[in-house]
Amino acid sequence: MLIPSRITTEYPAADLKKEPGGGKVLRAVSAEARLQPLPPGARRDRAEPGPSGTWPSRRPLLTGSSSQYPGFASPGRQPAEYGHLHSLQALRGVAAVLVMLYHSGTLYAVHTGQVLWQNAFRAGFAGVDVFFVLSGVVICCAHAEDIGRPQRALRFIVRRSFRLLPVYWLVVAMKVLKDGASVPLATVLGAVFLVPVAQPYLTVAWTLSYELLFYTLFLACILLPWRRIAAFPLLALVLLPMLPFEGPADSPELQQAAHFLFNGHWLEFAFGVVAYGLLRRFGPPSPTASLLLVAAGVAAFGTAAVVGTRISQSLIGQFGLVAHDVAELHSNPVLDRSVHCFGLPAAVAILGLIALERHGRLWPPCQAALTWVGDISYSLYLTHGFVINTLLGVGWARDWIVRQPLLLVVVWGAALLLASLLHRLIEIPALRLGGKLSGRGR
Helix, strand or coil, rough: CCCHHCCCCCCCCCHHHHHHHHHHHHHHHHHHHHCCCCCCCEECCCCCCCCCCCEEECCCCCCCCCCCCCCCCCCCCCCCCCCCCCHHHHHHHHHHHHHHHHHHHHHHHHHHHHHHHHHHHHHHHHHHHHHHHHHHHHHHHHHHHHHHCHHHHHHHHHHHHHHHHHHHHHHHHHHCCCHHHHHHHHHHHHHHHCCCCCCCCCCHHHHHHHHHHHHHHHHHHHHHHCCCCCHHHHHHHHHHHCCCCCCCCCHHHHHHHHHHHHCHHHHHHHHHHHHHHHHHHHHHCHHHHHHHHHHHHHHHHHHHHHCCCCCCCHHHHHHCCCEEEHHHCCCHHHHHHHHHHHHHHHHHHHHHHHHHCCCHHHHHHHHHHHHHHHHHHHHHHHHHHHHHHHHHHHHHHHHHHHHHHHHHHHHHHHHHHHHHHHHHHHHHHHHHHHHHHCCCCC
């Protein structure tokens, strides 16, 4: 005879009727679930109670309970809860390391006049494309339930501000102190407020300008009081890259603004939003299909990285394009190789990774290390250039590294150490404070 306390993933709701007395227990748990109060605005789904015996409600993908998709547990393993997806955190770390390796090659060439390891890290810039797709997924997961609820706008602003700005402002201050009084005030103010310019004071800040405008579009979705049309501002992510406006030739400022607003990178945020929507609407695909998605995404991403300066027609044939030189593609935002050859494969792989982890099928051997790098990835992304520039700017250190480039491992270790300190001393307290001020934790 089953009792309610034994209703776990070992006894999915669909199989309870097969057990002695299971039907009676199922009816009792269902009746109890109907009596549970729902949060304001939530609807009760017509579904069976999940493995934990609770009735599933509509919640954000990354914050739902394990009963949101009942019966998905694999034998002997609990499915990952959407609030603790280590795969996304690990992927953040991988993206940050890719960008660090890319800048190691470029800054090494600047300081030494030599090419590092035959420019082996030239494709590392694609880590930025991964970041943009991840941002689209994560923001939707964290705030999808805020859409169409203007009363939650202030909470969104507080949480996003405390996530994005404290560490960034500290790194800007560190760079200003390093450069001395020669930095114009207008340059510093532009950096502080993330004004998009062709040559930002902090090199990686251009990506944060995109993040800030994406947050603004999402805030517009929250402020619209009609939930059925509240998500319409996100259509700008698809429409903006398709507009042909390039700005007047005699105005570099307007040309820069046009390049920022009508850039193909907006599609990468859209890919993340679509990936979230597919999982929210249809649930995770089967483990086999999820594995195929990951394999296809990684294969396409890797092929694009190996191809380097040429894009195979087979990779973009589905878009009705022909093979072009990278420079020609990059001059057109819609045909930007980053979008099709890195952003889209990243979205496909992310979709599969989330589904695999949700099925309890993703257990990487170095999960702890990857998750740790993911935790510090934002600080690492902001500070690695500062560390590399500083150490390569020291004469004796640069000479040693030129004689033995493997010493760059020490530079990378220093970047990881600084990022870890900033994460512990600045990021975590700022996130906690933002959670308290917004009335909700992370």
